[in-house]
C-alpha cells in the first residue's frame with residue numbers, strides 16, 4: 001500500500017512589540033520570573049484589557065504580505081481551558097472572525113514552486129510557562145510570558161511531506177523576520193509550530209484523522225516529528241487499528257511522539273466573545289498607510305532578480321532566504337554594477353556562504369564588506385583573477401590580511417601571466433610532454449582537450465588566463 005502524508009501547520013509567532021498585547025507590561029525576554037506580569041496579564045478582578053495598536057499593525061503587515069484579506073472588523077474571544085500556566089482560566093484569542101483571512105505562502109521545493117494556502121492568522125495572548133526544574137519535585141509558574149502578543153498563522157492541510165512542511169516553515173520564518181514583526185528566535189520560543197499530521201492511501205481524497213504535535217521549536221524537530229508521526233500512524237492502520245485524534249508531544253531525546261491529551265474538537269473551549277474588548281476595527285485608510293510603508297518582499301525581489309538581473313530562480317530564492325543576505329547582495333551589486341549580478345551571486349552562494357557557515361557568522365558580520373566583495377568579483381570578471389586565484393584572494397581578504405583587492409593580488413603574487421609569449425611557451429612544453437592526449441584529441445576525443453588545459457593551468461600555478469589558454473591551445477592543436 002502506498003501512503004500519502006498530509007500536514008497542516010499552526011505557527012505561533014511572537015510579535016516584536018515592547019509591551020504586551022493588552023497591557024503595558026514589558027515583553028523583554030529573560031527577566032526574573034513573575035517580574036513582568038501585571039494585574040491585566042493575570043486578569044485580576046477589576047482590570048480591563050486595552051488593545052496594543054502595534055500588535056494590530058504587525059498583523060496588518062502580515063496580512064498584506066501574504067495577500068490575505070485584512071478584516072475591517074474582527075472579534076476577540078475567550079478560549080476557556082484550565083492549565084497551571086493559565087491561572088485565569090481563559091486565553092484571549094480570536095475564533096470566528098480573525099483579523100487576517102486567507103492568503104498564500106509560496107516557496108521552492110527542489111525545483112518545484114509550491115503554494116500553501118492559509119486559512120487565517122489571528123491575534124492572541126500567550127500563556128505563562130511551567131518550570132519543572134529547581135523546585136525539588138514541584139513545579140513553578142513563571143507568568144512573564146502571559147499576555148505576550150502572538151499571531152497564530154494557520155494553513156490548510158496542503159503539505160504532503162515533512163520536507164515540504166519544513167520548506168514552508170522556513171519561508172514563513174524568513175517572511176516574518178523580514179517584515180520585522182517577529183524576531184524569529186526559535187530557542188526563545190518566538191517562532192514555534194504545531195504540526196497536524198494525518199495519512200491516507202494514495203489516491204484517497206478524504207482526509208485521515210489528524211494528530212497534532214505541539215510546540216516544535218526547531219526545523220529539525222519539525223521534520224523528525226512529522227516523519228515519526230506519519231510512520232506511527234501508518235503502522236497502526238496497517239495493523240488493522242484506527243487513529244484517534246489527539247494532541248502529542250515530540251521528545252527529541254528519543255525521537256518519538258507521545259500522547260499528551262485526547263482532543264475531540266474545539267467545542268471543549270467554550271469560546272465566546274470577550275465582553276471586556278470591543279470588536280477590533282481596522283480602517284481602509286490604516287491598511288493603505290501600512291501598505292505604503294511595506295518593504296519589498298522576498299517574492300517581489302525574486303521576480304525582479306530573475307527578470308531584470310537574469311538570475312536563475314534558484315539563485316534568486318537562495319539570495320533572498322534572509323534579509324541580511326539580500327541586503328549584502330544589493331550593496332555589493334550596487335558597487336559591482338548590475339551586469340555582474342550572476343558572477344556575484346555565484347561567489348555569494350559559493351565561497352561566501354560556505355565561509356559564513358564555517359565561522360558561524362551572518363552576512364552583516366562578514367569580514368569582507370560588500371564593496372570589497374564587489375572589487376573581487378570585478379577582478380574575476382575582467383580576467384585578472386580566475387576562479388582558483390580568486391579563491392586565494394577571497395581567503396586572504398576573509399582573514400583580514402588585506403583591505404584592498406589589488407594590493408592583495410600583488411602581495412600574494414597572483415597577477416596573471418599576461419605575456420602571451422610566456423603562455424605559449426608553457427603550452428608548447430605541455431604538448432611536448434603529453435603526446436598521447438594530443439593524438440587522442442586529434443582523433444576526436446574532446447575530453448583530452450580539458451586534460452591538456454588542466455596541465456597548462458597547473459604549470460602556470462593557476463595564474464594563466466583560462467580563456468587565453470583555451471584560445472592558443474585550440475589554435476595550436478588545429479594547426
Ligand SMILES: Nc1ncnc2c1ncn2[C@@H]1O[C@H](COP(=O)(O)OP(=O)(O)OP(=O)(O)O)[C@@H](O)[C@H]1O
Nearest residue numbers: 006007008009010155156157196197198207208210
Ligand atoms: N486531516 C488532517 N490532516 C492534517 N492536517 C489537518 C487535518 N485536518 C485539519 N488539519 C490542519 O489542522 C490545523 C487545525 O488548526 P486550527 O487552529 O484550525 O484548529 P485546532 O488545532 O483544532 O485548534 P487549536 O488552535 O486549539 O490547536 C490546520 O492547520 C489544518 O489545516
Ligand SMILES: [Mg+2]
Nearest residue numbers: 010152154194
Ligand atoms: Mg490553532
Ligand SMILES: [Mg+2]
Nearest residue numbers: 010194196212
Ligand atoms: Mg491546533
